[in-house]
Amino acid sequence: MKILVITNLYPPQILGGYERSIADFARLLQQRGHELLVLTSDTPAFFSSHPNPYSEPQVERCLLLCGQWHPERGPEWFSEQRIADVKRQNSQTLTQHLQAFQPDVCLVGNATFLPVELLEQVLAVPIAIAHYVMNAHPGYLPSLTPQSPLYRYITCSDWVSGLLQQQGYPAATAQTIYPGAAIEAFYQADLPPRDRLRIAYASLVMPYKGADILVEALCLLQAVGIEFTATIAGGTFQPEFVQALQQLSKSEGLQDCIHFPGVLSRQELCELYQRCNVLVFPSRFEEPFGISQVEAMAAGLTLITSGTGGSREIVEHGQDGLIFETENPLDLAECLSALPTQPDAWETMTRKGQQKAISHFSQTIAVEQLESLLSALSRTPAKSSHP
Structure with missing residues (x-):
């Protein structure tokens, strides 16, 4: 197939797991013999390293966005006049690429700040669209949803599918395809040492991700004499938040x-997981999925998660991981402190988590499901010849 990918950001320009997942899908689809063209924006402010073992498809950073992300105020839309100019330029750009590339099907990723008219333009060719949604909404209001049988939602979790329907999006036929993790990159045959708690946190270090909840739980462990080390890894848009956590850590010794x-x-994350035996995922935000959880499970770490949103679909409490009460550092501390007291149960639960990551959440499974869906969409009856 000739697959057109449209997404607002693409590595190495990323905000988080959404961009990484779309890029991994694009690379893996190309690896499986398909021809891909990625249309995205050029937003270098979000540059981050994202090496991978597969060759990069053709990427054109030619789209313009209708807004920007402010580090404190969050998403901000541009003025109406500027948005009108963006829409006009994007339409011309898309027309040129549709005519030159002649795609069979389109995969849309994160559409935040992309005008919905781009999707309508693709559907009008007509070319079917699979819109992979990894946020709480697809990037536009329900009233702006493209009304075409060629438009299909894919979601990263059942929770996202249900949430879309609650908000009024036509997601009753949405197919859940868990984004999957690079299991091969993270898998360790030997479990990390469990001589003491070696705790990892790997996410944005922001209030909504709950890093402060983890630090408070660690203070509680310190108070009762439980030995541990912890690494809180990740970037931030609020340096003062990280500084506050560092100051709290220092004040508690x-x-x-x-x-x-x-x-x-x-690679550095893989090395961190080789040194740690627990991943804490303390998000207070309703997570659409949470890929770092799967990566850590594959590496042989025990997952302790707040289980918000779609992240709860990854683990069964007490069987292949632990779920603690959201925003409750005492409950988190109790989950952590219980592990060393039951070493055999700890190992059994960890191995079950690792096997679950391999059998349920690999990128190989995900890309096979996505490939099948894209193939079916490319053969839909409404598909006609290109201009």
Whole structure:
């Protein structure tokens, strides 16, 4: 197939897991023999390393966005006049690429700040669209949803599918395809040492991700004499938040136990997981999925998660991981402190988690499901010849 990918950001320009997942899908689809063209924006402010073992498809950073992300105020839309100019330029750009590339099907990723008219333009060819949604909404209001049988939602979790329907999006036929993790990159045959708690956190270090909940739980462990080390890895848009966590750690005498290395590459993250035996995922935000959980499980770490949103679909409490009460550092501390007291149960649960990551959440499974859906969409009856 000739697959057109449209998404607002593409590595190495990323905000998080959404961009990484779309890129991994594009690379893996190309690896499986398909021809891909990625249309995205040029937003270098979000540059981050994202090495991978597969060759990159053709990427054109030619689209313009209708807004920007402010580090404190969040998403901000541009003026109406500027948005009108963006829409006009994007339409011309898309027309040129549709005529030159002649795609069979289109995969849409994160559509935030992309005008919905781009989707309508693709559907009018007509070319079927599979819109992979990894956020709480697809990037536009329900009233703006493209009304075409060629437009199909894919979601990263059943929770996202249900949420879309609750908001009024036509997601009753949405197919859940878990984004999957690079299992091969993270898998370790030998479990990490469990001589003491070696705790990892790997996400944006922001209030909504709950890093402060973890630090508070660690203070509780310190108070009762439980030995541990912890690494809180990830970038931030609020340096003052990280500084506050560092100050709290220092005031509690934990500066030698808790480390803040910042953003890690995939290789550095693999090395971190080789040194740790627990991943804490303390998000207070309703997570659409949570790929870092699967990566850590594949590496042989025990997952302790707040289980918000779609992240709860990854783990069964007490069987292949633990779920603690959201925003409750005491409950988190109790989950952590219980592990060393039951070493055999700890190992059994960890191995079950690792096997689940391999059998349910690999990128190989995900890309096969996506390939099948794209193939079916490319053969829909409404498909006609290109201009």
